[in-house]
Amino acid sequence: MNENEKNMPITSDIQMLIAGNIPNTKYFDSRFDHLQFQADELRRNQEFFREQARDLKLDMDRKFSDVDKHFDTSRQDMLERFKQVDKRFEQVDKRFEQVDKRFEQVDKRFDESRRDMKERFEQVDKRLEQVIGSIEKLGSKLDKRDELHRSFTLRMFSLAITISLFGVFGVFIKTLGII
Numbered sequence: 001m002n003e004n005e006k007n008m009p010i011t012s013d014i015q016m017l018i019a020g021n022i023p024n025t026k027y028f029d030s031r032f033d034h035l036q037f038q039a040d041e042l043r044r045n046q047e048f049f050r051e052q053a054r055d056l057k058l059d060m061d062r063k064f065s066d067v068d069k070h071f072d073t074s075r076q077d078m079l080e081r082f083k084q085v086d087k088r089f090e091q092v093d094k095r096f097e098q099v100d101k102r103f104e105q106v107d108k109r110f111d112e113s114r115r116d117m118k119e120r121f122e123q124v125d126k127r128l129e130q131v132i133g134s135i136e137k138l139g140s141k142l143d144k145r146d147e148l149h150r151s152f153t154l155r156m157f158s159l160a161i162t163i164s165l166f167g168v169f170g171v172f173i174k175t176l177g178i179i
Contacts, residue, residue, distance in 0.1 A: 173179050
């Protein structure tokens with residue numbers, strides 16, 4: 001073998017190695033076809049996803065419109081209930097006003113009765129003062145009469161004793177024989 005022969009298989013081996021490692025156009029074509037397939041799959045999936053998103057949006061819009069209707073009816077119900085509660089509060093306010101008026105009337109009656117009682121007590125006080133005055137006058141009259149009766153009784157007693165003494169003195173003189 002000569003040197004050229006020895007070198008040749010080496011280059012052909014090297015060329016084969018290089019040719020095996022360097023991709024050719026078939027490789028690139030198959031890779032581009034694969035990429036094209038993947039891109040087409042992505043587009044189909046994207047369309048499918050868009051349809052699902054559209055369906056989801058329609059479902060959500062339908063559900064939200066149902067929820068909005070429910071909120072509207074609930075709101076109307078609550079407004080009606082609040083109106084009823086407001087009416088009840090108005091009735092309660094009217095009742096409180098009536099109660100206040102009744103209390104005012106009771107206060108007036110109480111004040112009137114208090115004034116009447118005060119007047120009656122004043123009249124009773126005046127009457128008692130009159131009675132006390134009358135009793136005092138009567139007491140002073142009785143005291144004067146008692147004094148008169150006492151002095152009269154003392155005079156009569158003194159007179160009776162004096163007469164008795166004259167009688168005893170007369171009996172004594174007669175017993176002694178002076179008369």
